[in-house]
Amino acid sequence: MPTVSSEELATAAGVNSAKLRKDFSYLGSYGTRGVGYDVEYLVYQISRELGLTQDWPVVIVGIGNLGAALANYGGFASRGFRVAALIDADPAMAGKPVAGLPVRHTDELESIISDNGVSIGVIATPAGAAQQVCDRLVAAGVTSILNFAPTVLSVPEGVDVRKVDLSIELQILAFHEQRKAGEENAPSPVPPRSGAAVRAASENRKGPDGDVPAVMPA
Amino acid sequence: MPTVSSEELATAAGVNSAKLRKDFSYLGSYGTRGVGYDVEYLVYQISRELGLTQDWPVVIVGIGNLGAALANYGGFASRGFRVAALIDADPAMAGKPVAGLPVRHTDELESIISDNGVSIGVIATPAGAAQQVCDRLVAAGVTSILNFAPTVLSVPEGVDVRKVDLSIELQILAFHEQRKAGEENAPSPVPPRSGAAVRAASENRKGPDGDVPAVMPA
DNA sequence: GTCTGTGAATACATTCACAGCC
DNA sequence: GGCTGTGAATGTATTCACAGAC
Numbered sequence: 001m002p003t004v005s006s007e008e009l010a011t012a013a014g015v016n017s018a019k020l021r022k023d024f025s026y027l028g029s030y031g032t033r034g035v036g037y038d039v040e041y042l043v044y045q046i047s048r049e050l051g052l053t054q055d056w057p058v059v060i061v062g063i064g065n066l067g068a069a070l071a072n073y074g075g076f077a078s079r080g081f082r083v084a085a086l087i088d089a090d091p092a093m094a095g096k097p098v099a100g101l102p103v104r105h106t107d108e109l110e111s112i113i114s115d116n117g118v119s120i121g122v123i124a125t126p127a128g129a130a131q132q133v134c135d136r137l138v139a140a141g142v143t144s145i146l147n148f149a150p151t152v153l154s155v156p157e158g159v160d161v162r163k164v165d166l167s168i169e170l171q172i173l174a175f176h177e178q179r180k181a182g183e184e185n186a187p188s189p190v191p192p193r194s195g196a197a198v199r200a201a202s203e204n205r206k207g208p209d210g211d212v213p214a215v216m217p218a
Numbered sequence: 219m220p221t222v223s224s225e226e227l228a229t230a231a232g233v234n235s236a237k238l239r240k241d242f243s244y245l246g247s248y249g250t251r252g253v254g255y256d257v258e259y260l261v262y263q264i265s266r267e268l269g270l271t272q273d274w275p276v277v278i279v280g281i282g283n284l285g286a287a288l289a290n291y292g293g294f295a296s297r298g299f300r301v302a303a304l305i306d307a308d309p310a311m312a313g314k315p316v317a318g319l320p321v322r323h324t325d326e327l328e329s330i331i332s333d334n335g336v337s338i339g340v341i342a343t344p345a346g347a348a349q350q351v352c353d354r355l356v357a358a359g360v361t362s363i364l365n366f367a368p369t370v371l372s373v374p375e376g377v378d379v380r381k382v383d384l385s386i387e388l389q390i391l392a393f394h395e396q397r398k399a400g401e402e403n404a405p406s407p408v409p410p411r412s413g414a415a416v417r418a419a420s421e422n423r424k425g426p427d428g429d430v431p432a433v434m435p436a
Numbered sequence: 437g438t439c440t441g442t443g444a445a446t447a448c449a450t451t452c453a454c455a456g457c458c
Numbered sequence: 459g460g461c462t463g464t465g466a467a468t469g470t471a472t473t474c475a476c477a478g479a480c
Binding site for chain 2 (some may be wrong): 050051052054056058064065066068069070072073074075076079080081119120122143144145146150158160162164165166167169170171172173174175176177178180
C-alpha cells in the first residue's frame with residue numbers, strides 16, 4: 001500500500017477525516033491532492049516529529065516486579081528507547097541479570113546518568129524512596145521523569161514529571177461500569193452531564209505541583 | 219479543615235476556580251455561599267459519583283512480573299477494588315501465593331468470574347494470549363477490560379476496553395524532551411502548533427476498534 | 437464581607453464544504 | 459474524477475463577572 005487517503009486513515013482511527021487532515025497540516029503539507037499521503041514518507045515525518053527517530057537512553061530505578069516488567073517490555077525499543085541501566089538500592093540485587101542487563105547499585109546512579117547522557121528516568125521504587133531517587137536523578141541531569149510510585153514528586157522548574165497510577169485506569173472502567181448498571185433500571189437521578197467530567201478523569205493533566213486531580217481522594 | 223473554597227481547591231489542582239465550581243455544579247449544589255464546600259460531604263459525594271463507595275471485585279489474568287506488580291499494588295483497595303483472584307495459564311504457578319493470594323489456573327476462569335460476580339478483568343498476559351483470554355472473560359460475563367498486553371483487543375458492543383501502553387507515557391516525555399532540546403539553539407522550524415496534537419497523543423481516546431492512534435507506528 | 441452557582445462572553449476544537457491541484 | 463489543504467461555520471469548553479445566599 002504505497003499511499004493512503006485521509007478518509008482511510010480516519011476510518012481506521014475512528015475520527016473525522018477533516019480533523020485528520022487538519023492535524024497533519026500542522027506538521028506540513030505532506031500529502032498530494034487527488035492521490036493521498038505517501039505512506040513511507042508520512043510515517044517518517046510523523047516519527048521524526050514525535051522523536052521516534054532519536055535514541056533515548058533511559059534508566060529504570062527500582063527493580064521490583066514492576067521495574068522488571070518494564071525492563072522486559074518489548075515496546076520500548078521500537079519507539080527509540082534504550083534501557084541504559086537498571087538500578088536498585090538492594091545490594092543483593094546488584095549484578096543479577098534482569099532482561100539481559102545486570103542490575104547496578106544506586107551508588108552508581110550519578111555516573112550511569114552522565115556516562116550515558118541519560119535525560120529520561122523511570123521511577124518504579126516504593127513510595128518512600130521515590131522523592132529521594134527523583135532528587136538524585138534531577139541533580140545528575142535528568143529532565144524528564146516517569147513516576148510509577150504512588151507519590152506526587154516535587155521537581156524544580158524545567159523538569160517534566162508524568163505520574164502513572166495503575167489504579168486510575170481501573171477507576172475509569174469502574175465509573176463507566178457503574179453507569180451501565182445504573183441505566184439498566186432507573187435513569188440516573190443526576191442529569192446527563194457533558195463529557196468534560198469523564199474526560200478530565202482520564203487525562204493526565206499537569207498542574208503546578210503534580211498531575212493528580214485534587215478532587216480525587218487518596 | 220472542615221470547609222474548603224473553590225479557590226483553594228482550584229489552586230491545589232492547578233485549574234481555574236470557575237471551572238472547578240462549574241464542574242462541581244454538574245454533580246449538584248454541594249457548597250454553601252459565603253462559606254465554601256464541606257470537605258467531608260464533598261469527598262463523600264464525589265466518591266459516590268466516581269464509584270469509590272462500591273466494592274469492585276476484579277480478576278488479574280497473567281501473573282508474570284506485571285501481573286504480580288498489579289497484585290501487590292496498594293492503591294486498589296482504597297479505591298474500592300478487591301482482587302478476587304489471580305489467574306495464570308502455567309500449571310506450575312497454580313497454588314503459589316502472590317500478594318497473599320494463591321494463583322488459580324485458567325481452567326477455573328469461568329467459575330471464578332461467576333462465583334464472585336466479577337465485571338472487571340485485567341489482562342497482563344503476553345500479547346499472543348490476550349485475545350483468547352479476553353474472549354473467555356467476556357463470555358463469562360466481564361464487561362470492562364483493562365488491557366496491558368501490547369495488542370488491540372476486539373470485543374463485542376457493550377464491553378469497554380482500556381489499553382495501557384507503558385511506553386506511550388515515555389513517548390510523551392521524549393516528545394517534550396525533544397522540544398526542550400530544540401528550543402535551546404534554533405527556534406523550531408515548525409510553527410508552534412496548538413496543543414491538540416500533543417494532547418491527542420496523551421489521551422486514551424477510544425475509536426470504534428480500539429484506542430490506539432492510528433498514526434503511531436508500532 | 438465572602439464565596440457559590442451560573443448566565444453571558446470568550447476561547448478553543450471540530451466539522452463542513454469547496455477551491456485548487458494532481 | 460479524486461483528494462488535499464484550509465477558510466468559514468458550527469459546536470464545545472473555559473473563563474468572566476455578578477446576582478444571590480450566607
